[in-house]
Amino acid sequence: MSRRLSAPPDYAALLDKYDTWMFDCDGVLWQGDKLIDGAVEVLRLLRERKKQVLFVTNNATKSRRSYKTKFDHLGVEAHVDEIYGSAYATAVYISSVLKLAKEKKVYVIGMAGLEEELRDEGVAYIGGTDPVDKTLESFSLERFDLDPNVAAVVCGLDTTVNYTKYSKAFQYLTRNPGCQFIVTNEDSTYPSAHGLLPGAGAISAPLRYALGKDPVSIGKPAKTMLDCIQAKVHFDPARTIMVGDRLNTDILFGQAGGVSTLLVLTGITLESEITGPNASTIVPDYVTSSIGDFRSA
Numbered sequence: 001m002s003r004r005l006s007a008p009p010d011y012a013a014l015l016d017k018y019d020t021w022m023f024d025c026d027g028v029l030w031q032g033d034k035l036i037d038g039a040v041e042v043l044r045l046l047r048e049r050k051k052q053v054l055f056v057t058n059n060a061t062k063s064r065r066s067y068k069t070k071f072d073h074l075g076v077e078a079h080v081d082e083i084y085g086s087a088y089a090t091a092v093y094i095s096s097v098l099k100l101a102k103e104k105k106v107y108v109i110g111m112a113g114l115e116e117e118l119r120d121e122g123v124a125y126i127g128g129t130d131p132v133d134k135t136l137e138s139f140s141l142e143r144f145d146l147d148p149n150v151a152a153v154v155c156g157l158d159t160t161v162n163y164t165k166y167s168k169a170f171q172y173l174t175r176n177p178g179c180q181f182i183v184t185n186e187d188s189t190y191p192s193a194h195g196l197l198p199g200a201g202a203i204s205a206p207l208r209y210a211l212g213k214d215p216v217s218i219g220k221p222a223k224t225m226l227d228c229i230q231a232k233v234h235f236d237p238a239r240t241i242m243v244g245d246r247l248n249t250d251i252l253f254g255q256a257g258g259v260s261t262l263l264v265l266t267g268i269t270l271e272s273e274i275t276g277p278n279a280s281t282i283v284p285d286y287v288t289s290s291i292g293d294f295r296s297a
């Protein structure tokens with residue numbers, strides 16, 4: 001059973017109980033580029049209380065550095081080594097776990113942030129936003145030159161995805177022996193400032209269907225994301241709380257990592273999904289309407 005926070009002592013008690021606060025971004029701190037009311041004040045309050053603040057996002061469209069730029073533009077204090085995105089975690093997974101041979105590369109369905117993280121981790125790639133990939137042209141299998149050195153396909157949120165990109169990825173995944181299918185995350189939807197949009201999970205779904213197989217998924221709730229964070233920062237799980245808006249990513253991620261979980265209702269999850277006869281079986285430790293509620297603490 002979740003504990004619904006409502007009165008100032010509830011919020012004060014959580015501030016005392018937890019030293020490390022992991023924040024999901026989309027739907028918790030902001031919707032698109034629109035800050036959630038009170039988010040800046042509460043983050044400032046946590047820093048005044050000397051709390052460790054970490055940002056843990058499945059949004060692979062931005063790198064850690066470009067997220068830092070977004071935080072700066074929004075007037076939110078954040079440091080690159082506090083920011084953990086699925087683009088970064090995916091690049092680290094490929095460089096540190098897959099350890100591709102030096103002549104190997106990945107084919108990217110994704111945006112500039114994912115490419116930047118791959119470059120920073122020394123992972124060679126083709127596709128993505130590269131105009132050489134000519135993905136605005138219709139696909140011709142007859143004229144397609146298969147690159148035998150593509151050892152993995154990486155798929156993240158890509159707002160310019162199209163049939164040509166899918167067809168190229170499909171060729172690599174079906175014709176290059178052992179080619180790995182990796183997705184940055186599987187969020188079904190993305191809470192923009194003006195409503196829901198298809199998320200990264202909806203971008204990779206056509207490939208899953210055409211291939212008849214599931215990819216390796218890096219972002220929340222996968223443990224890979226937590227491993228990536230724990231490789232860089234120390235925190236005590238017993239005094240750590242994960243704040244998220246999506247049950248099947250953020251809350252499952254926190255539970256799998258052995259940290260407490262707080263669900264906010266400013267993003268994906270609706271009240272009706274956590275109460276009543278059809279309530280989800282994923283039960284956060286705490287629930288509150290918005291992260292801004294902590295201003296009363």
Ligand SMILES: O=C(O)[C@H](O)[C@H](O)COP(=O)(O)O
Nearest residue numbers: 025026057058059187199200
């Ligand atoms: O990939 C997606 O669908 C979106 O980026 C999704 O909103 C994940 O962002 P998060 O809530 O983890 O910041």
Ligand SMILES: [Mg+2]
Nearest residue numbers: 024026027245
């Ligand atoms: Mg979110």
